[in-house]
Each structure stands twice: as C-alpha cells, then as structure tokens.
Amino acid sequence: MGTYSNIPLRERNIVLIGFMGVGKTTIGQLVAKKLYRDFIDVDQEIEKRHHMSIPAIFEQMGENYFRKVERELIVDLCTNTRLKIISLGGGAYLQEEVRNACLSHGIVVFLDLSWENWKDRLPSIVHDRPLLKNKALEEIKQLFELRKQAYSQHHYRVATDGLDPETVAIRTIELIRERNTN
Ligand SMILES: Nc1ncnc2c1ncn2[C@@H]1O[C@H](COP(=O)(O)OP(=O)(O)O)[C@@H](O)[C@H]1O
Ligand SMILES: O=C(O)C1=C[C@@H](OP(=O)(O)O)[C@@H](O)[C@H](O)C1
Numbered sequence: 183m184g185t186y187s188n189i190p191l192r193e194r195n196i197v198l199i200g201f202m203g204v205g206k207t208t209i210g211q212l213v214a215k216k217l218y219r220d221f222i223d224v225d226q227e228i229e230k231r232h233h234m235s236i237p238a239i240f241e242q243m244g245e246n247y248f249r250k251v252e253r254e255l256i257v258d259l260c261t262n263t264r265l266k267i268i269s270l271g272g273g274a275y276l277q278e279e280v281r282n283a284c285l286s287h288g289i290v291v292f293l294d295l296s297w298e299n300w301k302d303r304l305p306s307i308v309h310d311r312p313l314l315k316n317k318a319l320e321e322i323k324q325l326f327e328l329r330k331q332a333y334s335q336h337h338y339r340v341a342t343d344g345l346d347p348e349t350v351a352i353r354t355i356e357l358i359r360e361r362n363t364n
C-alpha cells in the first residue's frame with residue numbers, strides 16, 4: 183500500500199487495526215512503552231470524552247453516532263498528530279475516510295488472528311462489545327469474513343496465532359524497523 187503524505191516514516195503514527203479482540207489495545211500499549219511513545223486507544227478516548235462506556239454510547243446514542251465520533255477523532259489524530267501509537271476499534275477501518283487517513287498519514291499494522299484462534303477468545307471479550315452480544319457464532323463469523331477486505335489494506339501484517347502479547351509487540355516493532363532501514 184502506498185504512502186502518500188510527506189511525513190517522514192520515523193515520525194508517522196503507528197496505527198493498529200484488526201477485528202474485535204485480536205489485541206489492538208493490549209499490543210498498542212506494549213509497543214508504545216517499548217518505543218517511548220504516547221499511546222491512544224480510540225475507544226478509551228471516546229469513553230473519556232463522553233464519560234460513558236462504549237456499550238452505553240451504543241445503547242443511548244446509537245451506532246451511527248459512535249461511528250461519526252470515531253471517524254472524526256481518527257481523522258483528526260492522523261492529520262494533526264505524529265509519533266503516536268494509535269489502536270483503533272475493530273469497526274473503524276470499515277469507513278473509507280478512516281482508511282485513507284490512516285494509510286496516507288500513518289503506518290498501518292494489521293493484527294491478523296485466525297478465526298479458529300479468535301473463537302477461543304470470544305468468551306473473554308463478549309461482555310463489553312455490543313456487536314458481539316446476542317449474536318450467533320455463525321453471524322459473528324460472517325462479520326469476521328466481511329471485514330477482511332478492509333483490513334487487507336495495510337502497510338504491515340502480523341500473524342498473531344499462538345503468540346503472546348509481548349511477542350506480538352516485539353514482532354510488530356521488528357517488522358517496521360526491518361522495512362524502514364533498508
Ligand atoms: N496475543 C494475545 N494472546 C492472548 N490473549 C491476548 C493477546 N492479545 C490480547 N489478548 C487478550 O484478548 C482480549 C482482547 O484484547 P484487546 O487488546 O482488548 O483487543 P482489541 O483491542 O483488538 O479488541 C484481552 O483479554 C487481552 O488480554
Ligand atoms: O468491531 C467493532 O465494530 C467494534 C470494536 C470495539 O473495539 P475493539 O476492536 O477494541 O474491541 C469498539 O470500537 C466497538 O465495540 C465496536
């Protein structure tokens with residue numbers, strides 16, 4: 183995927199994308215610590231600004247409102263900040279404006295967990311993810327497959343099956359460093 187804006191690679195935000203529960207928030211925090219960079223989790227930032235949880239925002243304001251707030255925040259971060267580690271929510275990247283902003287201003291890293299392995303994580307993540315609640319496994323699988331096309335638009339991919347968070351964070355950093363020094 184091309185990089186379009188003239189921001190030097192070393193100054194670009196690193197943006198983590200991928201399905202719900204793959205580890206964007208967890209790995210983002212670890213990568214930020216290792217690189218001595220600020221960490222921004224888009225969901226946590228939205229919750230902070232609204233003094234409400236994501237499920238409460240979905241419940242009281244609706245998903246369309248959430249997507250608008252999510253899009254505006256991410257585009258603002260991509261356009262006006264540098265050197266950050268930014269973890270998106272799993273659905274943000276489905277918005278074309280979000281994808282374009284991340285790809286043109288940042289370094290987009292796709293955390294790729296297989297469906298087989300993701301399923302084992304479902305019980306521990308369903309409680310605070312409205313889009314997983316009351317959904318049959320088959321329905322969630324369809325969403326998982328549907329979103330792959332959007333996630334395929336990235337600069338780097340880290341296959342995370344069987345890797346602990348620390349290893350995923352190290353691999354993410356190594357991958358970016360490898361490509362950006364040659
Ligand atoms: N590499 C990993 N191996 C095992 N569990 C993980 C890994 N990465 C994240 N987790 C766990 O999966 C759950 C979801 O992680 P989270 O960072 O919130 O994902 P996301 O932000 O992509 O939704 C958390 O319970 C977290 O501890
Ligand atoms: O995939 C999605 O549509 C969502 C993912 C969540 O973030 P995580 O990917 O961090 O769980 C959160 O933004 C919201 O529940 C919607």
Ligand SMILES: [Mg+2]
Binds near residue numbers: 223225
């Ligand atoms: Mg998250």
